[in-house]
Amino acid sequence: MLSKKTKYGIKALAYIARKKDRKPVQASEISESENISQKFLESILLELRKSGFLGSKKGKGGGYYLIKEPEEIKMTAVIRVLEGPIAMVPCVSLNYYEKCDDCPDERTCSVHKLMIQVRDASLNVLGDNTLKDIAFMQSS
Amino acid sequence: MLSKKTKYGIKALAYIARKKDRKPVQASEISESENISQKFLESILLELRKSGFLGSKKGKGGGYYLIKEPEEIKMTAVIRVLEGPIAMVPCVSLNYYEKCDDCPDERTCSVHKLMIQVRDASLNVLGDNTLKDIAFMQSS
DNA sequence: TATAAACCTATAGATTTACTAGGTTTTAAA
DNA sequence: TTTAAAACCTAGTAAATCTATAGGTTTATA
Numbered sequence: 001m002l003s004k005k006t007k008y009g010i011k012a013l014a015y016i017a018r019k020k021d022r023k024p025v026q027a028s029e030i031s032e033s034e035n036i037s038q039k040f041l042e043s044i045l046l047e048l049r050k051s052g053f054l055g056s057k058k059g060k061g062g063g064y065y066l067i068k069e070p071e072e073i074k075m076t077a078v079i080r081v082l083e084g085p086i087a088m089v090p091c092v093s094l095n096y097y098e099k100c101d102d103c104p105d106e107r108t109c110s111v112h113k114l115m116i117q118v119r120d121a122s123l124n125v126l127g128d129n130t131l132k133d134i135a136f137m138q139s140s
Numbered sequence: 141m142l143s144k145k146t147k148y149g150i151k152a153l154a155y156i157a158r159k160k161d162r163k164p165v166q167a168s169e170i171s172e173s174e175n176i177s178q179k180f181l182e183s184i185l186l187e188l189r190k191s192g193f194l195g196s197k198k199g200k201g202g203g204y205y206l207i208k209e210p211e212e213i214k215m216t217a218v219i220r221v222l223e224g225p226i227a228m229v230p231c232v233s234l235n236y237y238e239k240c241d242d243c244p245d246e247r248t249c250s251v252h253k254l255m256i257q258v259r260d261a262s263l264n265v266l267g268d269n270t271l272k273d274i275a276f277m278q279s280s
Numbered sequence: 281t282a283t284a285a286a287c288c289t290a291t292a293g294a295t296t297t298a299c300t301a302g303g304t305t306t307t308a309a310a
Numbered sequence: 311t312t313t314a315a316a317a318c319c320t321a322g323t324a325a326a327t328c329t330a331t332a333g334g335t336t337t338a339t340a
Binding site: 024026027028042043045046049056057058059060061062063064 | 283284285
Binding site: 001 | 174243253255258
């Protein structure tokens with residue numbers, strides 16, 4: 001399951017990306033427009049700033065703005081920062097690898113091989129989609 | 141993240157599937173062989189029996205056995221029973237759909253459309269793999 | 281100088297996970 | 311007919327994680 005944090009974070013990034021000008025967007029504006037608790041959103045935006053997706057400006061008229069172009073931001077990167085590993089088990093994670101306690105040999109593990117396939121499928125989708133792609137998505 | 145429960149459940153099913161004869165397999169045997177806490181495993185096997193994947197026989201010489209052929213058991217079905225929805229957000233789940241509180245219109249939601257793609261990719265992988273496929277997987 | 285914004289730290293309730301404990305019931309073999 | 315081994319059942323619990331909330335401080339603008 002995707003955490004609320006990740007979901008809100010993606011929505012916030014998409015909201016900022018949809019703004020034509022590059023003026024800072026306030027957390028309060030995003031909070032209202034996207035129905036997200038403002039304090040919770042603030043902590044998420046802060047994290048996105050610290051991890052290099054957003055810049056910020058303090059004080060009156062301040063807010064958050066994108067540092068890179070939306071088309072340069074892959075959704076894999078966003079999800080990894082907000083949610084953590086894309087893989088469903090640590091033993092198939094590229095960026096957060098961890099060995100399983102119970103499993104003596106990954107090469108013969110039935111779960112391992114299945115989850116590698118799932119991971120690669122997800123990775124393809126999330127790597128193909130940039131913030132630009134998802135920000136302007138319309139109804140099918 | 142895949143829960144331990146699901147992981148253990150898949151491993152147990154694969155273990156049973158690898159047995160050539162159809163004699164019942166004891167929880168204790170699986171527990172030892174796969175390094176899973178026996179009591180925890182028992183509860184998982186019970187759930188798999190109740191949801192129609194396994195049959196059981198009580199008493200001495202009893203155990204669990206597959207009800208269907210391994211090639212007839214899709215991994216989508218296994219995961220849905222053990223883990224729940226395959227989708228990462230309830231609003232794109234086919235079997236466990238739920239509307240999001242915050243989202244006024246799914247058709248314009250950036251997360252929604254992205255997660256539909258991820259769901260479909262996962263569904264393809266998990267639908268293509270049967271218990272037979274994963275039980276006999278070898279090193280790449 | 282007042283206001284509005286980001287920024288920071290701590291905390292807390294709810295939920296989920298991953299078990300454990302302690303049995304009962306059923307069946308096969310001795 | 312007794313004993314042992316197995317599934318089956320119910321309850322609880324420690325730890326972690328999630329989803330916030332509370333209550334401020336700092337910084338910049340008008």
